[in-house]
Amino acid sequence: MKRKMGKNEFERIKDIIAPILSNGDSRTRGKVGEYLSGIEFLKNKWEVYEPIQDAYVDFILKSGNKFRIIQVKTSKLDVDKKFKVNHDPKDILHDPRHFFVWFFFDQFQKDGKFIVTTPKEFCDYLMSGRRHGVIVDTWRKDQSREEIKLIDIESEKGEFRDNVNNWSILSKENENVSLVGIQEKEEKWKDDKKFLKQWKKNKKILKEKLADKNLQEDHVEIIDGKTRVRKRINGIKIKNEVLKNKMSLTRKKSMKYLQKGTIYGFYKYQGMNIFENIEKPSQFLKLKIECKKCNELWEADEKECYECKIWRPPVVVCKACKKINKEEAQECWSCKQRISKICIGCNKGIESKNTVPLTYCIMCGSRNNKFNISKVVLSELITPKS
Ligand SMILES: [Zn+2]
Numbered sequence: 001m002k003r004k005m006g007k008n009e010f011e012r013i014k015d016i017i018a019p020i021l022s023n024g025d026s027r028t029r030g031k032v033g034e035y036l037s038g039i040e041f042l043k044n045k046w047e048v049y050e051p052i053q054d055a056y057v058d059f060i061l062k063s064g065n066k067f068r069i070i071q072v073k074t075s076k077l078d079v080d081k082k083f084k085v086n087h088d089p090k091d092i093l094h095d096p097r098h099f100f101v102w103f104f105f106d107q108f109q110k111d112g113k114f115i116v117t118t119p120k121e122f123c124d125y126l127m128s129g130r131r132h133g134v135i136v137d138t139w140r141k142d143q144s145r146e147e148i149k150l151i152d153i154e155s156e157k158g159e160f161r162d163n164v165n166n167w168s169i170l171s172k173e174n175e176n177v178s179l180v181g182i183q184e185k186e187e188k189w190k191d192d193k194k195f196l197k198q199w200k201k202n203k204k205i206l207k208e209k210l211a212d213k214n215l216q217e218d219h220v221e222i223i224d225g226k227t228r229v230r231k232r233i234n235g236i237k238i239k240n241e242v243l244k245n246k247m248s249l250t251r252k253k254s255m256k257y258l259q260k261g262t263i264y265g266f267y268k269y270q271g272m273n274i275f276e277n278i279e280k281p282s283q284f285l286k287l288k289i290e291c292k293k294c295n296e297l298w299e300a301d302e303k304e305c306y307e308c309k310i311w312r313p314p315v316v317v318c319k320a321c322k323k324i325n326k327e328e329a330q331e332c333w334s335c336k337q338r339i340s341k342i343c344i345g346c347n348k349g350i351e352s353k354n355t356v357p358l359t360y361c362i363m364c365g366s367r368n369n370k371f372n373i374s375k376v377v378l379s380e381l382i383t384p385k386s
């Protein structure tokens, strides 16, 4: 079956875009990729929402009650005919409405292509046999960018051949499969029961160690910035404290604050991001990544130990006396020895290669997440004074 492919926006305006692609830095190029993708979404009859400040995802698309969450990556063809995409393990979210758009262009700033794909297809590509699992392991540890070969896009049997400029992929909900396995090399971490057992053990260790008297009294500032996460380790749910303060604002004031980003600040506090309709400003959506099981905020920016799965609090443990120190400490406050940093859970050395993005819910240990998307109701913020 032949697919109809009209000219994409890049082909139409490449005389304008090409100089920007060749002269711009990677951030500018990324913006071009997002801009061009945005136009394609509009052409394909989606309502397009973009974040009002930098957010984890680039777009929310809406059509009736249907939503799509999009991450866009832009890449230039290398001399060895490869494109690089930098999806981290934490980009592999488990909601069937999650999609990737890759915008590729060649060294002559020509032949711009969009690849519309799913996290599942990307994972299948990572796992494909010819890679011998080698690249996958560095990817799991967040140390490599993935390479997509031109041949995988252009050849008859190329894995992404059918994804080129194929915007119809977005209309289908993709397969709702668990992609947790891709994040782990060892079988034991792929087993839910074994994982949960370790999670409970880790939680006990954290509770005990972070409740350490010395940490509380002498080093109280150590994990101040992480109060929220520390509370959650102890099972305390986060309330809408900020919401209460804003409830008494007048409409006029709220609109002023809205422009200043209070609305963003308010939701950001609750781990949400605000997106605005690019055609109809002042229509907003909010997005929260949450645990599929307990619906609590998914801590996408937190890290874990690759070896023992414990949450990495911003403290270091002294190898000699096992006491907890400030993250930046050079000498142990207790035994005065030079600190050789070890993991709070497994006592293995802390090196960047052992620290990876969190792969579980900090509240319940579930390994699956989903999107929570809803309209921002301004009356949540505005309560006219009676
Ligand atoms: Zn010590």
Ligand SMILES: [Zn+2]
Binding pocket: 305, 306, 307, 308, 309, 310, 343, 344, 345, 346, 347, 348
């Ligand atoms: Zn560890």
Ligand SMILES: [Zn+2]
Binding pocket: 291, 292, 293, 294, 295, 296, 361, 362, 363, 364, 365, 366
């Ligand atoms: Zn949970």
